[in-house]
Amino acid sequence: MTREEIGALLPFLANETLTGDERTRVETAVADDPALQQELQALRAIRATMQAEDSYSPAEIGLARLLRDVEKEVPQKRIHRPWVWQSIAAALLVAVVAQTLLTQRTADPGGYQLAGEDAAFVVGFSLDAREGDIRALLLDAGVMIVGGPSALGLYELAPIDGLSADSAGAILAASDLVESIDLPEED
Amino acid sequence: MDPHAQYLAQIAHGDKQALAALYRVLEKPVFRFIQSRLNDPFESSDLLHDVFMEVWRSAGRFEGRSKVQTWIFGIAYRKVIDVHRKRGRVKVTDDIPEVVDDDANTEACLAAGQEAEHVRHCVGTLKDDHRSAISLAFFEDMTYGEIAEVTGVPEGTIKTRIYHAKKLLLRCLSGLVDRGVPA
Known part of the structure; x- marks a missing residue:
């Protein structure tokens, strides 16, 4: 193995990914050469410094955006055959009829009607909030409406699958459009 | 066993929670890689989004011939090249950089290599293909x-890219110390 080949493999000894015969040969060369030992030390220091850097990343905000856009794509991507639509329409009809019957039996005029999801928040929007602004806020927060409006104009919201309720709550609470935000009432 | 393969199999069946889980595991390293090449956090965020949208759309086509992580970094790598092409900045060649023959002062490199500011500066001076290789070797191991x-x-x-990138990196660090540039 030439000195240049060893030099090319030294970074991979520094990141501990070199294996087998190559590792043995590079380690042997390093053991016999103080200059290579110093270079290896310097490379390990560079690697450690790079890995120690704490960098910004979009994290949960990026995830909310991703899931929002994935949600928009779902019908085009996963469901495209007419018979699937017919099946869904039939299933929705059954669900609506079942829910109507259930609501008639259990409805409380002052309460909320759930749409099958557990709500994480009960939110009241300011009276002058526009529908488009509310929609944008819900998308930003990564939540969807799962119930309401109640007789008091309150909506029940739940995070989109996989999103954190904490970050959604913080975004909603910080918005001028939201007049009140609360946890849902326990039964 | 690839720790992310199960997520990808679930994503291929439309599982959004698996997508969220995979995103949480890989978004930071993928973003860091993109950011190291674009140096623009807003554009990097958009590109990260595009990468995971492609993961969502293409999961069913993943053949398992590489690790999931490698596959996703490959998507990110190609998307950055597209951005560079649009900016007219792409140069997909492997010219040999001008490296003076004398070796860098490795003692100085060791000291400078522990200074984040110096390392960031010197990695930033590398050409894109050298910077990519060093980033993947040292950030992602x-x-x-x-x-x-x-x-x-x-x-x-x-190996050639890494060899030259390493030389340029060590020379840059050594130069900073020789010139007494504070960290």
Whole structure:
């Protein structure tokens, strides 16, 4: 193995990914050469410094955006055959009829009607909030409406699958459009 | 066993929670890689989004011939090249950089290599293909074989890139110390 080949493999000894015969040969060369030992030390220091850097990343905000856009794509991507639509329409009809019957039996005029999801928040929007602004806020927060409006104009919201309720709550609470935000009432 | 393969199989069946889980595991390293090449956090965020949208759309086509992580970094690598092409900045060649023959002062490199500011500056001076190779080797601890898969070039090319990138990096660090540049 030439000195240049060893030099090319030294970074991979520094990141501990070199294996087998190559590792043995590079380690042997390093053991016999103080200059290579110093270079290896310097490379390990560079690697450690790079890995120690704490960098910004979009994290949960990026995830909310991703899931929002994935949600928009779902019908085009996963469901495209007419018979699937017919099946869904039939299933929705059954669900609506079942829910109507259930609501008639259990409805409380002052309460909320759930749409099958557990709500994480009960939110009241300011009276002058526009529908488009509310929609944008819900998308930003990564939540969807799962119930309401109640007789008091309150909506029940739940995070989109996989999103954190904490970050959604913080975004909603910080918005001028939201007049009140609360946890849902326990039964 | 690839720790992310199960997520990808679930994503291929439309499982959004698996997508969220995979995103949480890989978004930071993928973003860091993109950011190291674009140096623009807003554009990098958009590109990260595009990468995971492609993961969502293409999960069913993943053949398992590489690790999931390598496959996703490959998507990110190609998307950055597209951005560079649009900016007219792309230069997909492997010219040999001008490296003076004398070796860098490795003692000075060791000291400078511990200073984040110096390392960031010197990595930033590298050409894109050198910076990619060093980033994948030192941020993500990839093998040269994995870096070759991500970038779509032969392993020998990666060894050459790493060799020259390392030389330039050490020379830059050594130069900072020699000139007494504070960290």
